[in-house]
Amino acid sequence: MEFEELRKKANLIRKDLIKMLLEAGSGHSAGPLGMADIFTALYFDILNHDPKNPAWEERDRLFLSNGHIVPIRYVTMAHAGYFPKAKLKTLRKLGSDLQGHPERVRMPALETTSGPLGSGLAQASGYAYAARMDNKRFRVFCICSDGEHDAGNHWEAVLFAAKNRLSNLTVFVDRNNIQIDGHTEDIMPLEPLEDKYKAFNWHTLHINGHNMEEIIDAVNHARAVYEKPTVIIAHTIPGKGVDFMENMPEWHGKPPDTAQAKEALHELRTLGGKIVGEHE
């Protein structure tokens, strides 16, 4: 897919995300919106996968450590053809595969179960280690939040992946600077984050997490790195695409109400007022 097409796709995905969160009545807004571009790039360009055969042995594995942003994964997977978009309406509803936090047992294509923060990188590292034991060629990707860098379990995994030179592992850190209680640098300062990874013997990159070209280039770069795992620190704007949500920690853990969803959808449809909305 061309970069421009990917950008359009990401915008469509954002719209469906807002509708989905409104329908669910609970859930997270900021993180999923901020990661729409990276998920679009992953599912429509980067990942070697087959939506019609999710159990395909040679597929790349994508672990989502910060499970609370899973709505964006659900919407992107629906767009990629894993399941009908109609299913998105069941998010967080009784009996749905689309649990509030991802559960592998209910939907194997999610690769694992996550939600409690700080444990995804270790699982991805264990998976990458096991795959390397068997000389598997697929890559393991892991998406982490910046807030979960507060957790010891995450840094234990940073040590483990470096010790074992897991070059088949590529990590995206969603560096959006917010977490539930406020800004990351107020809660528990993480900077200089990239230097920390360097000091832990990781290969590091930093990108604008909304620039398709940079996202895809970074992964291509990571593929060429041997002997080290790669972390891509992706600077993102929480709530990206919806003016009143951008950079506001209070949108971490709540969905929009009807009026807010209407405003958000208007903004996404008009690309921030740059074009005239078709349905308004």
Add this chain to the structure above:
Amino acid sequence: MINPKAKLSKKIFSKEIDMIPTRNGYGEGLVIAGEKNENVVVLCADLTDSTRSNYFKEKFPDRFIEIGVAEQLLATVAAGMANYGKIPFISSYAAFSPGRNWEQIRTTIAINDVPVKIGGAHAGISVGPDGATHQQLEDIAIMRAMPNIIVVAPADSVETKKATIEAAENGKPTYIRFAREETPVFTTEDTPFKIGRAETLWESKDPQVAIMGCGPLVYEALMAAKRLERVKIGCIVINGHTVDPIDEQTIIRAAKLAGAVVTVEEHQINGGFGSAVAEVLSRNYPVPMEYVGMPNSFGESGTPDELLEKYGMKSKHIVSAVKRVLKRKA
């Protein structure tokens, strides 16, 4: 009398009985499981020798993964490996795993339903001089409260070996607890063992009480039964090595035959094996019960023998509990 079908050691009540720590059985089981299936891997959190994971490491160095002093990492790396298709055993002291990494076990192993095997060494008060921090006495409670994980507390080293081998093949999250000290090897290779099925080791003609235990204290239960036989108190002794899923049928049968129950475990009375037995009986066949175990207290430094004496978990304490429960029988 001893149930002949249990095929217990001929040396069972002799001074020549073999004394081997249950952890050795774990180490031996790991090697056999590793020989049977190349997907078996062992991860250890800086306690390779004392958990006997070194037996496996020496045999299969490429399938042994050192994790360092990081039990949360131990559980989560293993969860990833099991998700891929390996059969990871994770070895540490029970105080730390599942003591420290309970949430990671819950989320990434039990909810995730991946077949990680948790080996909890140095469980119980008999850890001895290390003191309260290293004496895990709450692990059965916290693990049996968790759905989708099998909890096994084998009675001796032979049984621990069997449990380890079977755990490698059961496809499920499984917790095996074992201990530091040398304890009597009273079962044999021929003793029946299957995870989920309790074994009747002793059954008198007219039993007045059923003593049910798990872990090495099952031997103390047998010693108590022998002492009680001399004063004409008939017993049933059940080895309830699998705490979850518990063998309801065997427990109910024994309660019906004996009409009173004493439970025995090297664990807090609160929430442990005895509680699991009580949950079965209160629903199905309530009888008077007494509990031998840790009385809602942390331990302390001392020799294993001194500690079992002080906190009341030896055969003489089981005999006293039997006498108490018999007084309560209508």
